[in-house]
Amino acid sequence: xxxxxxxxxxxxxxxxxKFSLFSGASETTNDTELLSxxxxxxxxxxxxxxxxxxxxxxxxSLEGEGHEAALAAIGKRxxxxxxxxxxxxxxxxxxxxxxxxSVVIDDAVIDGIDACAxxxxxxxxxxxxxxxxxxxxxxxxxxVAVFDTAFHQTLxxxxxxxxxxxxxxxxxxxxxxxxxGTSHRYVAGQAVAQLQLDPNDHGVISAHxxxxxxxxxxxxxxxxxTTMGLTPLEGLVMGTRSGDVxxxxxxxxxxxxxxxxxxxxxxxxxxxxxxxxxGLSNDMRxxxxxxxxxxxxxxxAIDVFCFRLARKIGGLAMSLSRLDALVFTGGIGENAAVxxxxxxxxxxxxxxxxxxxxxxxxxxxxxxxRPDSTAALVIPTREEWMIAQDTxxxxxxx
Ligand code: ADP
Numbered sequence: 001x002x003x004x005x006x007x008x009x010x011x012x013x014x015x016x017x018k019f020s021l022f023s024g025a026s027e028t029t030n031d032t033e034l035l036s037x038x039x040x041x042x043x044x045x046x047x048x049x050x051x052x053x054x055x056x057x058x059x060x061s062l063e064g065e066g067h068e069a070a071l072a073a074i075g076k077r078x079x080x081x082x083x084x085x086x087x088x089x090x091x092x093x094x095x096x097x098x099x100x101x102s103v104v105i106d107d108a109v110i111d112g113i114d115a116c117a118x119x120x121x122x123x124x125x126x127x128x129x130x131x132x133x134x135x136x137x138x139x140x141x142x143x144v145a146v147f148d149t150a151f152h153q154t155l156x157x158x159x160x161x162x163x164x165x166x167x168x169x170x171x172x173x174x175x176x177x178x179x180x181g182t183s184h185r186y187v188a189g190q191a192v193a194q195l196q197l198d199p200n201d202h203g204v205i206s207a208h209x210x211x212x213x214x215x216x217x218x219x220x221x222x223x224x225x226t227t228m229g230l231t232p233l234e235g236l237v238m239g240t241r242s243g244d245v246x247x248x249x250x251x252x253x254x255x256x257x258x259x260x261x262x263x264x265x266x267x268x269x270x271x272x273x274x275x276x277x278x279g280l281s282n283d284m285r286x287x288x289x290x291x292x293x294x295x296x297x298x299x300x301a302i303d304v305f306c307f308r309l310a311r312k313i314g315g316l317a318m319s320l321s322r323l324d325a326l327v328f329t330g331g332i333g334e335n336a337a338v339x340x341x342x343x344x345x346x347x348x349x350x351x352x353x354x355x356x357x358x359x360x361x362x363x364x365x366x367x368x369x370r371p372d373s374t375a376a377l378v379i380p381t382r383e384e385w386m387i388a389q390d391t392x393x394x395x396x397x398x
Contacts, residue, residue, distance in 0.1 A: 005023070005083070005085070005086035006021045006022060006023040006034060006078075006082050006083070006085050006086060007021070007022045007023070007031065007085060007086060007087050007088070007089060007388040007391050007392055008020075008021055008078065008085040008087075008088045008089070009021075009022065009088075009089045009090075009091075009384045009387045009388050009391070010071075010088060010089070010090050010091070010130050010134065011090075011091040011384070012067060012090070012091075012126045012127050012129060012130030013123070013126055014122055014123075014125075014126050015040065015041060015042050015043060015044075016038060016039060016040040016041070016042060017038070017039040017040075017042065017067060017070055017071070017126075017130065018036075018037070018038050018384075019036065019037050019038075019039075019051075019074055020033050020035065020036040020037075020384045020388070021033070021034045021035040021036075021078065021082060021085070022034065022384075022385065022388035023082075030385075031385065031388050031389065031392070033384070033385070034053060034054075034082065035051060035052065035053035035078075035082070036051065036052055036053075036384075037049065037050055037051025037052065037074070038050055038051075039062065039067075039070035039073075039074070042062070042065065042066050042067055042070055043064070043065075043066045044064065045063060045064050047061070047062035047063060047064060047065050047066075047070070048060070048061055048062060049061075049062055049070060049073055049074070051074075051077070053081075060073060067126065067129045067130060067133055068129075068133045071130065071133045071134060071137060072133075072137060075134075075137045075138070084138065084141065085138070085141060086141070086392075086395065087141060087142045087143065087144060087391045087392065087395035088134055088138065088141055088142075088143045088144070088391065089102075089143070089144045089145075089146055089387040089388055089390060089391030090105070090127055090130060090131055090143060090144065090145050090146065090387075091127070091146055091148070091182070091383070091387055092113055092123075092124065092127045092145045092146065092147050092148070093120045093123035093124060093127065093147070093148045093149070093179065094113075094116040094117075094119045094120035094123060094124050094147070094148070094149055094177065095112070095113070095116060095145070095147030095148075095149045095150050095153075096112075096115070096116040096119060096149070096173060096177070097153065097173070097175075098112045098115070098116065099112065099145070099147045099149070099150050099153075100150055100153035100154075101150050102144055102145065102146040102147070102150065102387075102390040102391075102394060103144065103145055103394070104142055104143070104144055104394050104395065105131060105142075105143040105144060105145050109145060110128065110131065110132075113127065113128055113131075113145065114128060119173060119177070119230070119231075120231075127145075131143060131145070142395040144387075144390060144391040144394050144395060146182055146386070146387045146390050146391070147181065148179045148180060148181050148182060149177045149178060149179060149181055150181050151178075151181030151182065151184055151185045151216075151223050152176075152177060152178030152179075152181050152216070152223045152226050153223075154222040154223050154224065155176070155178065155223060155224060155225060155226065156224070159176070159224060159225045159319065160175045160176045160177075161175055161176075162174060162175065162176065162229075162230075174230060175230065176226070176228070176229040176230060176234070177228070177229065177230060178214065178216065178223065178226035178227075178228050178229070179212070179214060179228045179232045180208045180212065180214045180216075180228070181216075181223070182383045182386045182387065183206075183208045183329060183330070183381040183383050183386075184206045184208060184214075184216040184218065184223065184226070185223075185386065186381060186382055186383065186385075186386045187206045187208075187327045187329045187379045187381055188204045188206045188216070188218040188221075188327065189221070190327075190379045191204050191206070191324075191325045191327045191375075191377055191379065192204065192221070194365065194366060194377065194379075195324060195325055195375060195377075197324050197325075199220065199221060200220050201220060201322070202218075202219070202220060202221075202322070202324050203217070203218070203219055203317075203320030203321060203322045203323045203324055204217075204218045204323075204324055204325045204326075204327060205217050205218070205313055205316050205317065205320075205323065205325075205326045205327070206218065206326075206327045206329065207309065207313065207326065207327065207328050207329070207330075207333055207343075208329050208330045208333065208381065209236075209309075209328065209329070209330040209331070209332035209333040209336075209339070210239075210330035210331045210332065210333075211238065211239040211240075211282065211331070212232055212238050212239070212241065213227075213235070213236040213237070213238045213239075213243075213309070213330070213332070214226060214227045214228045214232070214235055214236060215227045215235070215236065215309065215312055215313055215316055216316070217316035217317065217319045217320055219319070219320050219321065224319040224320070225315075225316050225319040226316075227243075227312050227316070233268060233269060235312060236305075236308055236309055236312060237273050237274065237277075237301075237304055237305045237308045237309070238273045238274070239273050239274055239275065239282035239283070239284075240269065240270045240271065240272060240273045240274070240275045240276070240282045241268065241269055241270075241272060241273045242268045242272035242273055242276070243273070243308060244308075245268065249264075250264050274287060274301045274302075274305060277297065277300060277301035277304055278290070278295075278297045278298045278300070278301035279297055280295065280297065280298055280301075284302075284305075284331070284332045284336055284339065285335075285336075286298075287301055287302055288302065288336065288338055288339075302338075302339070302342070303342075305339070306339060306342040306343050306346065307346060309343050310343050310346030310347050311346075313326065313343070313347060313350070314347070314349070314350065317350055323350060323351070323374055324374070324375060325374070325375040325376065325377055326344075326347075326352065326374070326375070326376045326377070327376075327377045327378075327379050328340050328368075328376065328377070328378050328379075329378070329379050329380065329381040330381060333378065334378055334379075334380050334381075337359050337360050340354070340359055340368060340376070340378070341354050341356060341359055344359075344368075344369070344376055350374055351373060351374035352369055352373055352374050352376055353369055353370045353372070353373035354368060354369055354370075354373075354376070355367075355368055355369055355370045355373075362377075362378040366378050366379055
């Protein structure tokens with residue numbers, strides 16, 4: 001039996017850094033997670049590193065340290081217990097049009113990620129910070145970038161172009177990119193495998209519903225439409241993001257409330273969505289509990305969330321030639337049975353008929369609709385695992 005050396009997966013954000021280590025016992029065994037952890041509040045006096053492995057949970061203060069020190073502490077711990085990783089995979093939010101798949105990182109890739117930073121100013125710079133810090137820590141270890149946008153690069157111009165002056169696209173890259181691509185790729189692939197669909201003739205819609213929410217139509221393994229756009233603000237109602245609004249809203253608010261564009265952007269990204277509508281919380285679990293005890297604003301926030309999602313799923317279906325399955329994933333999609341039921345209730349026109357008992361407790365086959373219904377499935381997403389798989393595949397041949 002060949003032992004697989006571990007793959008380190010890094011998701012580096014502006015003030016936090018998630019990491020996981022994956023390994024498997026043989027070439028034919030799927031990688032399993034050996035360790036996962038989080039460095040958070042980086043750059044503040046409360047900076048802290050927590051991780052969990054088979055020996056339990058551990059915690060280490062980082063006292064004001066930033067990304068580099070956090071990665072050095074993670075590296076020290078890995079070296080002591082697991083040895084040097086075979087390769088390192090990074091989640092990178094924006095790959096623009098330059099990256100349609102995961103790639104081994106070299107200087108040109110670093111320049112490419114940097115060039116996309118203006119499209120994702122909060123996300124790409126910390127990813128680059130993580131890549132460069134790990135290049136210094138492990139100069140011999142190959143690194144791979146896995147992009148949130150890459151899976152959506154198969155969208156046709158009719159689906160990705162906005163109807164705005166053409167120069168905005170050609171000069172500035174203004175178009176729809178889509179995000180959560182790694183999650184959509186994984187769950188759509190799982191649905192095809194679970195339902196034994198024809199790889200060359202299927203239609204799947206995946207709904208990734210976490211704090212950020214997006215849905216994607218997948219035809220024969222390729223993304224053909226998605227709800228997020230130039231930025232992750234477009235589309236569905238999310239925890240604190242509005243999703244679609246009339247673009248005329250900006251001018252109206254600027255005029256009536258004398259808000260700057262930054263203020264409006266901040267309000268649409270951080271004070272809207274479930275939080276804005278309910279005035280209570282961005283957390284779906286809290287809203288479901290509140291709605292159950294008679295909070296009307298929580299109820300209304302849930303109703304808008306479900307109706308918008310159903311309406312978008314209806315739109316996405318128009319880019320498919322057949323609809324075999326709808327997949328729910330993400331914290332809400334995987335856990336909130338009442339949301340799934342309400343969304344499916346809106347979708348009877350597409351042939352959905354929820355099996356309420358299965359929906360309350362999705363079994364091994366993940367199916368939550370009746371036998372004569374279009375299939376709806378609940379499939380837990382595995383973004384980090386996908387990053388580890390891409391990283392192993394691309395670096396094993398090096
Ligand atoms: P992120 O996008 O940050 O990774 P998650 O995928 O963990 O977020 O999803 C977070 C959302 O999932 C929150 O709105 C949370 O309330 C919701 N959620 C998690 N568990 C449940 C549950 N049991 N019932 C309803 N909502 C849940």
